[in-house]
Amino acid sequence: SQQGEEDPQALSIQEGENATMNCSYKTSxxxxxxxxxxxxxxxxxxxxxxxxxxxxxxxxxxxxxxTSKKSSSLLITASRAADTASYFCATETGTDxxxxxGAGTTVTVRA
Amino acid sequence: xxxxxxxPRYLIKTRGQQVTLSCSPISGHRSVSWYQxxxxxxLQFLFExxxxxxxxxxxxxGRFSGRQFSNSRSEMNVSTLELGDSALYLCASRSGQGGxxxxxxxxxxxxLTVV
Numbered sequence: 001s002q003q004g005e006e007d008p009q010a011l012s013i014q015e016g017e018n019a020t021m022n023c024s025y026k027t028s029x030x031x032x033x034x035x036x037x038x039x040x041x042x043x044x045x046x047x048x049x050x051x052x053x054x055x056x057x058x059x060x061x062x063x064x065x066x067t068s069k070k071s072s073s074l075l076i077t078a079s080r081a082a083d084t085a086s087y088f089c090a091t092e093t094g095t096d097x098x099x100x101x102g103a104g105t106t107v108t109v110r111a
Numbered sequence: 112x113x114x115x116x117x118x119p120r121y122l123i124k125t126r127g128q129q130v131t132l133s134c135s136p137i138s139g140h141r142s143v144s145w146y147q148x149x150x151x152x153x154l155q156f157l158f159e160x161x162x163x164x165x166x167x168x169x170x171x172x173g174r175f176s177g178r179q180f181s182n183s184r185s186e187m188n189v190s191t192l193e194l195g196d197s198a199l200y201l202c203a204s205r206s207g208q209g210g211x212x213x214x215x216x217x218x219x220x221x222x223l224t225v226v
Contacts, residue, residue: 030211040148040199042115042217050212088154092211097167098144099203099215101154 004089004102012108019076021105023089024069030092032065032072033099037086046074046087079109112137115218117202123224129190132221134202136183140216142209143185145177148199148220157200160185161209189223197225 004025013019023032031050035043049056049065049072056063062075076083086106090099116135124130136143145157156169160179177187183204189196199222203215 033214035215035217040220040222042201042219043203043215045214045216048212048214090154095210097142097159097161097210098156098169099146100156101146103153 004091004100006087006089006102006105008105009103010106010108012110013079014110015079015081017079019079019083019107019109020073021087021107022071022073023102024071025089025091025100025102026070027093029067030094032063033090033092034061034063034072034074035088035090035101037088037104038084043088076107079107081109081111083107084109115202115204115216117200117218117221119221120219121222121224123226124192125226126192126194128192129188130192130223131186131188132200132202132223134185134187134204134218136185136202136204137206137216140204140206140209141183142205142207142213143179143183144203144205144215145185145187146201146203147171148201149197154201157187159209192225194225196223198223 007022033048034046060077065072086104088104089102142161144159158168179185199220201220202218205213
């Protein structure tokens with residue numbers, strides 16, 4: 001079973017617009033990570049946010065974490081065609097050495 | 112530094128056969144994990160190895176097994192293949208103790224099709 005649920009399942013935006021996707025999870029976590037996957041290839045790590053952090057930035061990415069609501073959001077600003085991909089949140093709940101992934105959000109950036 | 116390498120990239124097998132997939136982690140990484148990705152179930156954790164020891168296993172039948180060698184390379188094996196085993200199998204490696212809070216580096220995956 002998956003720990004995270006992502007919303008929306010799919011998103012289509014114009015180049016230059018911002019894209020926001022959300023991730024909700026069920027149990028307490030130690031950290032939450034976001035990954036990107038292009039066309040069924042390998043996943044690329046984007047950003048990690050720990051349970052005691054509320055917000056992190058990396059380039060055009062902004063991640064927030066609300067542990068009271070068990071949710072996180074990923075914002076991509078000024079989107080580009082190259083941002084077209086599936087985005088997954090993944091949680092870690094302890095020292096069990098595994099990532100529990102959400103179902104993912106498919107983002108399409110139109111030129 | 113070379114990334115995570117998975118071989119083969121594509122594989123077609125017949126029901127009932129067995130298959131072995133290989134993963135070479137990033138040099139120096141001792142933690143290797145395997146995940147199965149399907150359209151219906153998404154990304155599911157299979158198992159994790161560190162220094163040749165399996166530290167965790169996902170909820171998969173015993174037909175799925177793995178191992179890790181002293182050079183940290185890992186293999187996973189699926190016996191008696193079923194149509195439902197068709198999936199993208201992803202390998203990931205982590206640095207240090209491979210535990211909580213470390214970034215996972217993924218390979219490009221092996222696309223297994225069972226016919």
